Amino acid sequence: xxxxxxxxxxxxxxxxxxxxxxxxxxxxxxLGWAARIMTESLAAFPSVAVRRNGRSDLMRQLYVTGxxxxxxxxxxxxxxxxxxxxxxxxxxxxxxxxxxxxxxxMISLIREMGPFSCGMCLAACVGSAIxxxxxxxxxNDEIAALEIMSIPPxxxxxxxxxxxxxxxxxxxxxxxxVVGAIGGGVVGATQLGVDFEQYMASAMSIAEIKDLxxxxxxATVFGLVIGTVSVSEGLGTTMGATxxxxxxxxxxxxxxxxxxxxxxxxxxxxxx
Amino acid sequence: xxxxxxxxxxxxxxxxxxxxGVTFSVEKGEVLCVVGPSGxxxxxxxxxxVRLLTPTSGRVLVDGVDVAECDERSLAAIRRRVxxxxxxxxxxxxxxxxxxxxxxxxxxxxxTEEEIDERVKKALESVELASAADKYPAEISxxxxxxxxxxxxxxxxxxxxxxxxxxSGLDPVTATTIHRLIIKLNKSLGITSVVVTHDLQSALGFAxxxxxxxxxxxxxxxxxxKFTQSTNRDVVEFLAAMKGTxx
Numbered sequence: 001x002x003x004x005x006x007x008x009x010x011x012x013x014x015x016x017x018x019x020x021x022x023x024x025x026x027x028x029x030x031l032g033w034a035a036r037i038m039t040e041s042l043a044a045f046p047s048v049a050v051r052r053n054g055r056s057d058l059m060r061q062l063y064v065t066g067x068x069x070x071x072x073x074x075x076x077x078x079x080x081x082x083x084x085x086x087x088x089x090x091x092x093x094x095x096x097x098x099x100x101x102x103x104x105x106m107i108s109l110i111r112e113m114g115p116f117s118c119g120m121c122l123a124a125c126v127g128s129a130i131x132x133x134x135x136x137x138x139x140n141d142e143i144a145a146l147e148i149m150s151i152p153p154x155x156x157x158x159x160x161x162x163x164x165x166x167x168x169x170x171x172x173x174x175x176x177x178v179v180g181a182i183g184g185g186v187v188g189a190t191q192l193g194v195d196f197e198q199y200m201a202s203a204m205s206i207a208e209i210k211d212l213x214x215x216x217x218x219a220t221v222f223g224l225v226i227g228t229v230s231v232s233e234g235l236g237t238t239m240g241a242t243x244x245x246x247x248x249x250x251x252x253x254x255x256x257x258x259x260x261x262x263x264x265x266x267x268x269x270x271x272x
Numbered sequence: 273x274x275x276x277x278x279x280x281x282x283x284x285x286x287x288x289x290x291x292x293g294v295t296f297s298v299e300k301g302e303v304l305c306v307v308g309p310s311g312x313x314x315x316x317x318x319x320x321x322v323r324l325l326t327p328t329s330g331r332v333l334v335d336g337v338d339v340a341e342c343d344e345r346s347l348a349a350i351r352r353r354v355x356x357x358x359x360x361x362x363x364x365x366x367x368x369x370x371x372x373x374x375x376x377x378x379x380x381x382x383x384t385e386e387e388i389d390e391r392v393k394k395a396l397e398s399v400e401l402a403s404a405a406d407k408y409p410a411e412i413s414x415x416x417x418x419x420x421x422x423x424x425x426x427x428x429x430x431x432x433x434x435x436x437x438x439x440s441g442l443d444p445v446t447a448t449t450i451h452r453l454i455i456k457l458n459k460s461l462g463i464t465s466v467v468v469t470h471d472l473q474s475a476l477g478f479a480x481x482x483x484x485x486x487x488x489x490x491x492x493x494x495x496x497x498k499f500t501q502s503t504n505r506d507v508v509e510f511l512a513a514m515k516g517t518x519x
Contacts (some may be wrong), residue, residue: 004324011286052378137364145362148322149376149424150348156379236386 004144004154011062033236037158038228044152044159054160061164065254066172069125073172074179075118081180085187088100089194098194102202103183106177110211111271114177115169116263119222123255130161131251134234135244143235147230153235162227170216177215184232214270218263224260273336275300275432275464276321281330283316283488286440290316292325292488299356300431303465305475308485314468315359316512317485318434321466322354323347334432352380355425355433355463358370359440361417369420370396370405376428389514395423401454415446419453427455433457439474445469453479472514475498 008029013019048054090102136158137143146153181203187196233251237243274297283291290313298304306314319325320332326340333339334350342350363372370392377388396402399419405414414419418438427434435454439447449475458478459464469475475482477497484494484507491506492499499507 003325003335006325139360140360141362142364145356147357148324148350148354149350149380149428151376151379224513 002147003139004147007155030221032272034228034232035233036091037154037235038162038224040154041158041162041231043228045069045163047155048159048163051099052154057160058163061160062168064129065122065126065164066099068170069121069131069172070175072125072270073118073121073176076121077114077176077179079181080113080117080176081109081183081185082187082227084180085184085186086111089188093125093192098188099198100202101188101192101194101200102181102185102204104209106181106203109180109184109206109209110215111141111179112215112263112267114119114180115173115215115218116159116164118169118176119127119174119226119259119263120256122165122172122223122243122253123226123230126165127189127226127255130227130230130247131234132244132248134231135237135247137238138235139240139244154231157226158231158235162224165223165227166220166233167223169226173215173219173222174212210270214266217270218266221262221266222259225262226255229255274298275302275330275335276466277333278317278330278332281320281327281332283313283320283325284328287329290488291320292409292491293330294485294488296483296493298464298466298492300457300464301462302479303454303467304476304483305467305479306483306485307469307472307475309513310470310493312485313488314485315436318356318468320467321432321434322351322356352428353431355406355422355423355428355430357359357418357421357433357435357438359411359437361414361421363408363417363420363424368406368408369401369412370488371421372409373424373427374418376424380428391427392423395427395467396420398426398456399423412447413446415450418442418450422450422453426461426463429461429489430463432464432466435465437468437470437471439469439471447474454478465477472511486510 008026009022013022015032025068048058085101089098089101092098092101093103146156185196185199188199189196230251232246237247276298278294278296280292281294282289294317306317308314314324320327321334321339323339331338331340337346337350338345339350364375367375373395374392375389377383377391393402396405399422401419401423403417404416409417409420438450438454442450454465454467455478458465467475467479479491479496481495482499484491486506492502492504496503500511502508
């Protein structure tokens with residue numbers, strides 16, 4: 001698939017109506033472009049293992065996606081767990097039901113907030129970096145150079161990045177749940193008078209294996225969405241440094257929106 | 273049959289015709305320099321040869337194959353034959369110079385690592401850059417980056433090399449080095465070259481023919497001797513404008 005493309009229209013619309021129609025068609029075209037990038041990147045996954053340096057490229061991307069985001073993930077999920085525990089715990093205390101604090105925090109984290117906070121961190125830290133990197137490569141003719149060398153940019157650049165996000169997102173989401181639960185337990189023990197062991201027992205009693213699967217599925221979908229959006233925005237960059245800035249910004253905004261939309265849809269499908 | 277042919281190529285951007293009926297051909301082993309004022313479509317012409325752009329109308333043929341109309345496989349075959357030196361070198365920032373040069377061999381051939389190393393070493397030596405093999409693009413000068421880009425363009429034994437402003441922004445000494453390399457590659461390897469340049473003085477020294485683009489049209493295409501003696505009004509005007517740069 002050729003990724004260096006000419007714009008569909010490069011002249012100004014002759015009327016406002018034509019401008020609206022063009023905007024709509026461009027939107028449809030961008031959806032098709034993103035869908036093609038996603039399918040071609042997924043189809044190129046086996047090549048990551050097969051091609052020379054493919055595995056080292058993947059390892060580098062796993063490091064960037066997984067290890068480099070750990071400090072941010074830790075802080076975000078810790079505070080998310082603490083806030084959840086404090087808000088829920090104060091309400092439970094009104095009814096003398098603090099013993100359910102662990103269950104309430106765990107169910108929120110594992111079903112929703114763990115994958116959600118992980119997705120937000122990945123979109124902000126990794127997705128933006130991918131869009132900026134590929135965007136800079138595009139405006140510097142590096143993508144065109146790859147195409148001329150008959151090296152498919154999607155196989156060479158997109159597949160290892162998307163694959164790293166898809167692999168790391170569920171692991172990081174699980175990590176966020178664990179850290180968030182610990183954060184909630186600390187707040188429970190220090191501010192709400194809930195014994196940590198009691199908190200953990202309550203948390204473990206309510207968590208079902210289905211919740212874990214759904215949470216991890218959400219995180220995997222978020223990883224795929226962030227990878228697709230950031231790669232398509234990066235490779236679609238035009239107009240030099242300004243274009244790189246816009247692509248980076250758009251990749252974060254679109255990823256955030258799609259995380260919310262897909263998060264709701266998966267919840268709707270899995271919990272009726 | 274010529275190796276490269278442009279037949280009445282028109283390219284419009286936003287209704288504005290950057291190329292307006294361009295027709296010329298390049299023979300095998302020839303060095304064609306494309307000159308002209310800024311914005312006359314020199315780089316646009318070059319990009320049509322590898323389908324980075326497609327013509328609004330007209331045909332671009334490489335060895336008889338229509339570049340704009342051919343399927344992906346034929347396009348890949350054409351691109352394998354073509355080396356392209358971009359203005360900025362277009363090196364990948366996270367790879368060393370040697371890794372950049374080795375990239376097309378690693379990704380698109382089944383050569384062993386020893387064979388790749390040997391060819392990379394040879395390519396870097398031919399552009400006088402062997403000492404910078406382990407440096408990253410950010411650690412070398414603009415001229416060295418262009419030479420590294422040139423090594424990458426020729427490492428696959430390309431028989432066509434396209435140069436987009438190979439000496440722009442370089443000091444005269446480095447520019448002379450690049451021009452010397454273009455001549456060397458043409459003479460020793462028989463590479464067909466299309467060079468887009470502003471450096472008319474050097475172009476007159478090494479080109480087999482010089483093509484002047486003006487307002488998206490071919491104003492003249494002649495040998496350097498005939499070009500400098502031409503009575504064509506566009507050529508006379510261009511030479512007069514470039515007078516300060518000619519010795």
